[in-house]
Every structure is written in structure tokens, then in C-alpha cells.
Amino acid sequence: MMWTITLKIARYKPGEPARTDTFQVSIDPERTVLDSIEKIWAEQDRSLVFRHACHHASCGSCAMVVNGVEILPCIKLIKDVTKPGGTLIIEPLHNFPVISDLVVDMGPFFERMQIVKMPIVGPADPLPNQEPNEYNRFDDCIECGMCLSACPVVATDSKYLGPAALAAAYQILSSGDGNLSAQAWEAVDGEHGLWRCHVAFECSAVCPSNVDPAGKIMALRRRMTVERIRHLLGLGSSKKKREK
Amino acid sequence: MTSTQKSHSAIVIGGGSTGAAVAHDLALRGFEVTLVERGEIASGTTGRNHCLLHSGGRYCVNDREAGIECIEENMILRRIMPDCMELNGGLFAAFDDADMDYLPLLIEGCQACEIPYKKLTGEEARRLEPYLSPQAKAALWVPDGVFEPMRMCMAFLATAKANGAKVYPFTQVEELLMEGTQVTGVRVWNRIANRRYNLHAQIVISAGGPWAEEIAAMAGIDVPVIVAPGVMVSMTGRYSQHVINRCNKADDGDIIVPQRETSIIGTSSWTVDDPDYIDIPEDHVALMLDRGSQMIPALKQASSRGVFTVARPLIGREGEDEREVSRTFECFDHDEDGIGGFVTISGGKTTTARAMAEKTVDIACRKIGLDVPCRTHETVLLSYRAFYTI
Numbered sequence: 299m300m301w302t303i304t305l306k307i308a309r310y311k312p313g314e315p316a317r318t319d320t321f322q323v324s325i326d327p328e329r330t331v332l333d334s335i336e337k338i339w340a341e342q343d344r345s346l347v348f349r350h351a352c353h354h355a356s357c358g359s360c361a362m363v364v365n366g367v368e369i370l371p372c373i374k375l376i377k378d379v380t381k382p383g384g385t386l387i388i389e390p391l392h393n394f395p396v397i398s399d400l401v402v403d404m405g406p407f408f409e410r411m412q413i414v415k416m417p418i419v420g421p422a423d424p425l426p427n428q429e430p431n432e433y434n435r436f437d438d439c440i441e442c443g444m445c446l447s448a449c450p451v452v453a454t455d456s457k458y459l460g461p462a463a464l465a466a467a468y469q470i471l472s473s474g475d476g477n478l479s480a481q482a483w484e485a486v487d488g489e490h491g492l493w494r495c496h497v498a499f500e501c502s503a504v505c506p507s508n509v510d511p512a513g514k515i516m517a518l519r520r521r522m523t524v525e526r527i528r529h530l531l532g533l534g535s536s537k538k539k540r541e542k
Numbered sequence: 543m544t545s546t547q548k549s550h551s552a553i554v555i556g557g558g559s560t561g562a563a564v565a566h567d568l569a570l571r572g573f574e575v576t577l578v579e580r581g582e583i584a585s586g587t588t589g590r591n592h593c594l595l596h597s598g599g600r601y602c603v604n605d606r607e608a609g610i611e612c613i614e615e616n617m618i619l620r621r622i623m624p625d626c627m628e629l630n631g632g633l634f635a636a637f638d639d640a641d642m643d644y645l646p647l648l649i650e651g652c653q654a655c656e657i658p659y660k661k662l663t664g665e666e667a668r669r670l671e672p673y674l675s676p677q678a679k680a681a682l683w684v685p686d687g688v689f690e691p692m693r694m695c696m697a698f699l700a701t702a703k704a705n706g707a708k709v710y711p712f713t714q715v716e717e718l719l720m721e722g723t724q725v726t727g728v729r730v731w732n733r734i735a736n737r738r739y740n741l742h743a744q745i746v747i748s749a750g751g752p753w754a755e756e757i758a759a760m761a762g763i764d765v766p767v768i769v770a771p772g773v774m775v776s777m778t779g780r781y782s783q784h785v786i787n788r789c790n791k792a793d794d795g796d797i798i799v800p801q802r803e804t805s806i807i808g809t810s811s812w813t814v815d816d817p818d819y820i821d822i823p824e825d826h827v828a829l830m831l832d833r834g835s836q837m838i839p840a841l842k843q844a845s846s847r848g849v850f851t852v853a854r855p856l857i858g859r860e861g862e863d864e865r866e867v868s869r870t871f872e873c874f875d876h877d878e879d880g881i882g883g884f885v886t887i888s889g890g891k892t893t894t895a896r897a898m899a900e901k902t903v904d905i906a907c908r909k910i911g912l913d914v915p916c917r918t919h920e921t922v923l924l925s926y927r928a929f930y931t932i
Contacts, residue, residue: 311736329822330848340819347712347733349582351589353850354776356801357692359582359589373848398712398734401582408930417625418693418926422783427672433630433783436690436802507802 301327301376304385305334307346309399319343331371331379331386332360335400348400355506358442362400363389368444368504391447393456407443410459413485416466420473438507439466445501445511457490461501461511464492468514471521492518548574548706550910551743553728555715555757557581558588559691559892561749562698563899563918568747569705570921571903571914576741577707578730580714583699583929584692586817587751588892590852592774592808593801594785595619595627595687596893599634599659600792601869602651603644608869609655611894616685618896618919623689623697626926628801632686632785635667635837637677641789648682648789659684673781673838686785688801691892696926698895703932704924718746718760718884725761725876725884745906747885752817752855754888763879765886768856769817770864772809773826776848781805781838788837792865794826795833804847807834813864817853857889871898875905883909 302324310316321338332350339346350360355373362371364379365387380386394402422435445461446452452460467486470478478486486492495515502512528534550573554565557579565577579585598612620629636642652659660683667681668674674681699709710732717729719740727742748757758765780800788796799806810826827849835841858867871890876882887902900916907914 312734314736328824337819344714345733345736347581349585351582351584351692352593352690353590354774354804354806354848356593356690356776356804357584357589359585359692372850401712401734405930408927412925412927412931418690419625419628422628422630422780425672425780425783428783429669431670431783435628435630435780435783435800436688438802440802 299326300324301382303334303376303380303383305338306385306387307335307400308389309346310396311398325376327375327377329376331364331369331374331376334376335371335388347398356436356440358440361391361442361444361447363392363447368447370442370444370506373506391443393447393449393452394443402443404443407441407446407460407462410463411441411466413459414463414466414470414482415479416470437469439509440507442506444504444506448500448504450498450500451494451496455490455494458494459485459491461515464495464518465509465511465514468518471518486518487522492522548572550574550912552576552745552747552906553578553741553743554747554749555728556749556751556753557583557695557699557709557711558586558749558751559584559695559698559895560751560887560890560898562695562702563895564747564749564887564902565707565709566698566702567899567903567916567918568906569702569707570917571907571912574743575702575707576743577699577702577709578713578715578728578741579711580733582711584695586753587852587854588691588695590850591691591892592797592799592806593688593691594797594799594893595689596891597632597684597686598655598657599632599648599652599682599684599686599787602655602657603647604791605868605870606651606655609651609657611870611897613655613657613685615894615897616687619689619893620687622918622921623694623923626689626693626697628688630687630783632684632787633662633667633671633681634684634787634789635674635678635681636789637675637679637836642679644790645680645682652682652684657684671782671784671786673840674786675837675839682789683784686787688785688799690801693926694892696929697923700924700926700928700932701921703929715757718757720761723880724882744910745883745885747887747902747906749887751888752853754855754886758876758886761876761881761884763876763881765874765888766858767888768813768858768862768864768867769815770811770813770854770856771820771851772811772854773822773830773849773851774806774808775827775830775834775846776850777805777807777841777844778847779803779805779844781840781844786837795830798834798838798841805838805841805844807831807841811864814853820851820853822849822851855888873898873902873905875909877909885909
């Protein structure tokens with residue numbers, strides 16, 4: 299069974315006005331939104347640029363906005379976002395500089411992740427009935443940028459550290475002997491850090507990997523509040539953690 | 543460009559694992575490097591691979607050369623990108639008599655290729671991996687691992703950029719520039735700016751994977767590439783820590799790779815002519831689920847998170863059985879075809895990308911009379927994140 303659907307894709311090339319191009323594509327509804335875009339590129343318009351690599355929600359590169367919502371198109375099936383004859387409105391991530399078409403500059407995102415420096419591989423929990431061992435695994439956060447795109451604070455404060463990096467900071471602090479660098483502390487607790495969050499929880503709503511950045515930002519605030527009170531009372535830090 | 547103009551230059555075509563490793567090796571040996579990739583980095587074969595850091599166990603019985611390459615590179619990659627891998631080992635598990643007959647062959651292969659292994663009883667294997675089928679009769683532990691292909695490319699390219707390489711994604715080669723029988727550069731279509739222009743270098747290296755044949759044809763050269771896709775199904779949930787391989791000769795659905803909170807079952811194998819867009823045969827998906835759940839029955843109840851296919855480039859002629867073609871790589875110095883300044887690297891796999899690059903850059907150096915040793919085996923790579931921030 300094939301469906302014919304319409305994709306209205308945001309187009310932009312440096313030096314040219316932005317526009318929207320409309321494509322019709324015939325595709326199996328069991329295939330993904332990314333497949334439909336790749337098919338348009340292969341069969342209709344080779345000038346279309348979009349980011350993609352793993353096609354199974356591991357690399358985080360293909361994130362975009364479809365019908366107004368941040369999604370990972372590589373795991374979003376056509377049948378789950380439209381109907382036969384339906385239309386998909388495809389845009390690049392919001393709150394990022396657009397380089398061309400659906401490609402945004404991920405530089406600002408990775409600069410933030412570099413400040414916090416969360417290891418991408420950490421300990422894996424044992425499976426049920428499994429003897430404990432030193433197993434490790436890639437972190438849930440795939441660094442796709444969807445949380446920054448959905449965040450209302452990023453939209454108004456371009457220097458905001460943002461949900462992914464703040465969640466990463468909490469993760470480092472709550473791991474066994476994790477420490478944040480002085481630079482990371484300054485960014486997390488500074489003017490553009492965790493206190494800017496408006497608690498909209500949009501980041502947790504769009505996260506494709508169940509990281510729950512908003513929940514982690516709230517936990518980070520609780521922790522920081524305790525630290526500040528301890529500091530005021532002259533009790534020192536609850537944990538040695540301001541080391542470089 | 544640094545103040546000291548580099549005297550040797552190369553263009554690399556392709557931003558998959560091979561091209562990324564070649565660019566890194568060239569930059570380390572002092573070349574002025576330009577890498578062009580028609581899409582995003584790792585958007586072709588590499589990105590969609592199975593994420594398996596091979597121990598060589600899969601190849602050591604029938605393809606010793608590939609088995610030895612894998613274990614050597616496995617040990618090197620652990621050193622040069624230690625922060626970017628799940629290193630939990632792999633099991634070759636035997637579930638029936640035919641699998642048990644294969645086990646001694648596998649052990650012999652591991653010995654021949656010097657792959658470390660440990661024999662386990664079925665009970666020991668299930669103690670390590672509780673979701674393993676109760677049918678498991680025995681297993682062989684090997685040092686398989688799991689990586690993230692795009693991040694691996696990023697790590698190579700971040701380091702290459704730090705050493706002066708220029709990396710241009712979304713830039714497609716449309717023509718090889720020739721002066722007589724010498725390749726002198728490439729004409730590219732920069733799809734970001736929608737502009738076409740020429741780039742020049744002493745040597746052009748094609749690392750186009752399944753597209754290598756198409757690229758070589760621009761110089762009138764025939765490079766034999768079989769385009770052999772395979773289907774992989776990513777299941778929600780992690781059902782093992784080890785990579786689970788079927789202890790038998792390579793077949794459909796003989797491996798489950800755990801990665802993050804998913805389990806990736808693979809893979810099938812067939813051949814196509816055009817690697818640009820490959821339709822996924824629905825029966826392959828059902829076959830993966832069926833074969834995978836023979837090894838881990840709980841996968842029957844799991845939900846599928848993603849289905850994808852990838853075009854493997856194998857070196858060989860059409861008509862050869864793609865399962866039997868060697869998974870080793872081959873570097874073609876096209877001087878032998880009467881064309882100067884042009885090299886193709888093809889075949890191989892992401893696990894052996896560094897070794898492929900070493901051999902390719904050795905040839906590039908020889909062609910221009912440069913004697914600089916390879917250092918990629920001992921050079922720890924920068925964080926993949928630096929790719930975006932350098």
C-alpha cells in the first residue's frame with residue numbers, strides 16, 4: 299500500500315530569500331518521515347539539504363520541526379503523523395541559525411555541551427536477574443537539539459545554557475564522584491544558567507530519549523538552593539565539588 | 543591556513559568513516575587536506591551501520607584476513623577513542639546442534655586470528671545475559687564492542703580540522719578535473735550555497751563507499767563494487783549488555799547489538815544497482831524479528847523503534863554471492879589504469895577505517911615521494927563535540 303502525501307519544505311540558501319517548496323511523494327505509510335524527505339531528494343530535488351546519519355534515533359542529527367512540533371523524523375512513521383493525501387509542513391529546528399534548507403548550525407549547542415563536558419558513555423544498570431558488572435553504555439541524551447528548539451527561554455535569551463547542558467550538569471553531579479569544572483559551575487549557576495528556566499517543560503515533552511531535562515533542572519535547583527543555604531549558615535558545601 | 547604553506551595537498555571525496563580517517567591521517571602527515579561530502583557527515587553507509595566494533599569473530603572462520611584486521615583495529619580504536627564506545631564484549635551463542643558443530647571452527651578461527659576468547663557453558667552465558675534463550679547450549683566470549691558511527695567520524699574529523707584540514711559537507715563532486723591523464727582536482731556543487739566551483743590538489747582520494755564506482759567512472763576507470771544492502775531493526779529496550787551473535791556461519795538475523803536503550807537486530811543481505819534510495823523489503827523486517835527472537839525471546843514482545851537499511855560496498859563483480867565476498871578492503875592506485883593523481887579506497891568496514899586510511903595514505907605519500915610514517919594508531923582523537931566548535 300502506498301500513500302501520496304504533500305510535503306511543504308522550508309527552503310533557504312544564503313543570499314536568497316527564504317521560501318517554501320511543495321513536493322508530492324508516494325510512499326509506504328510504514329516508512330518514516332525521514333524516508334519521505336530522502337526520497338524527495340533522490341527523485342525530485344538534489345539541491346535539498348538535510349542532516350541525517352543513523353536512521354535509528356542514536357546520532358541525533360536529523361531533528362526538525364514537523365507540523366509545528368520537534369521530532370526525530372528517522373523514527374516517526376508517516377502513518378503516525380498524517381493520513382492519505384495529507385500534508386506535512388517541514389521546518390528546520392527553531393532557535394538555531396539556519397545554514398541552508400533544513401540544516402542548522404549545531405555549533406552553539408555543542409559549545410554548551412563542551413562547557414559542561416558530560417561523558418557520552420557511562421555505567422549501564424544491570425538487567426533484571428543480571429549479576430552486577432562494570433557494564434557501560436551510551437547516555438540517553440543523543441544531543442539532537444530538540445529541547446533547545448522547543449524551549450521558550452532559548453527563544454528570548456540566546457545565551458541561555460539550555461535544557462540539554464543543564465540536564466547534563468545534573469547528571470554529572472548525581473553520578474558517584476562527578477564534579478563540575480569551575481567554568482561549568484559558573485555557567486550553570488550564572489545569569490544564563492538554571493535560574494532562567496520558566497518551567498514550561500516543553501523540553502521534556504519533545505525529548506525523543508526520555509532524558510526529562512526539565513525534571514533534572516528542577517532537581518538541580520533544589521540541590522543548588524540547599525548549597526546556598528549551607529553557604530549562608532557557614533556550613534560549607536554538602537559535597538566537595540568546586541574543584542577544577 | 544597556517545603561515546607555513548604546506549607543500550603537499552590532497553582532496554578526499556566522502557565523509558564516511560573511511561574518508562574521515564583518511565583526512566585525519568593525511569592532516570597528521572602534513573598534507574593540506576580538503577574533504578568534500580555530498581551530504582551530512584556519515585549520512586551514507588557509515589551512519590546507518592550496525593554500530594558493531596568487530597572483534598573479528600564473525601570473519602575468523604571463512605575470512606581470516608578480515609578477522610585479523612578487525613581484532614588489530616578493535617584494540618587500536620579502544621585506545622584512540624576510549625570515551626566513545628560501549629565496551630561490554632560479545633557472545634557467540636550456540637542454540638542447536640548445527641551451532642554446536644560451528645563452535646570448534648570458531649575457536650580455531652579465533653586462535654588463528656589471535657582473537658581473545660573464553661568458552662562458556664549455556665548456564666554461564668545465561669548468568670551473564672539473563673534474557674538469552676534457555677536453548678543456549680554454550681557460548682564464546684569475544685571482545686566485541688559498540689560504537690556510534692557518526693560520532694566516530696566526528697572524532698576523526700575534529701582532529702583533522704585541528705590539524706588544518708578543511709571539511710565541507712553538502713558538497714558533491716560532479717566531475718574529476720583532468721590534465722591529460724592526470725587528475726588535478728574536482729568540480730563540486732556546494733549544495734549549501736547552490737554554487738559550483740573547482741578545487742585543486744596533487745592527489746584526489748575517493749572514499750565514496752558504494753558510490754566509488756560512480757566516482758571512478760568520471761575518470762573512465764572501472765572500480766568493481768557490489769552494492770549489498772542489509773536491513774536492521776532497532777528495538778526499544780536493552781536486552782543484553784554483550785553483543786549477541788549466533789554461533790554459526792553468517793546468515794540473516796544472526797546478531798543483536800545493544801546500544802543505549804535499544805537492541806539492534808541485523809542483518810539481511812541482497813544486492814541493488816542504485817545506492818541512493820533503497821526500499822526496505824517488508825519480509826526482511828519480519829525475518830529479523832523472527833531470527834533475533836530465537837536468540838533473545840523477549841524481543842518478540844518489544845516494540846520496534848526504527849527500521850533502516852544501508853548500502854554496504856563490497857569489492858567484487860556483479861554475479862558473485864555477496865555473502866561470500868571478502869569483507870577486507872582494497873586500495874586502488876589508478877596509476878595502474880594509466881590515470882595519475884587518483885586513488886580509490888573501497889570495501890572494508892567502519893571497524894577497519896583507520897587501517898584503510900593508513901594504507902591509502904601510504905600510497906598517496908609514495909606517489910609524491912614523501913616519506914612520513916603513519917601515527918594514527920597512537921594519536922588519541924579529540925572529542926567528537928570539537929567537530930562543531932573548532
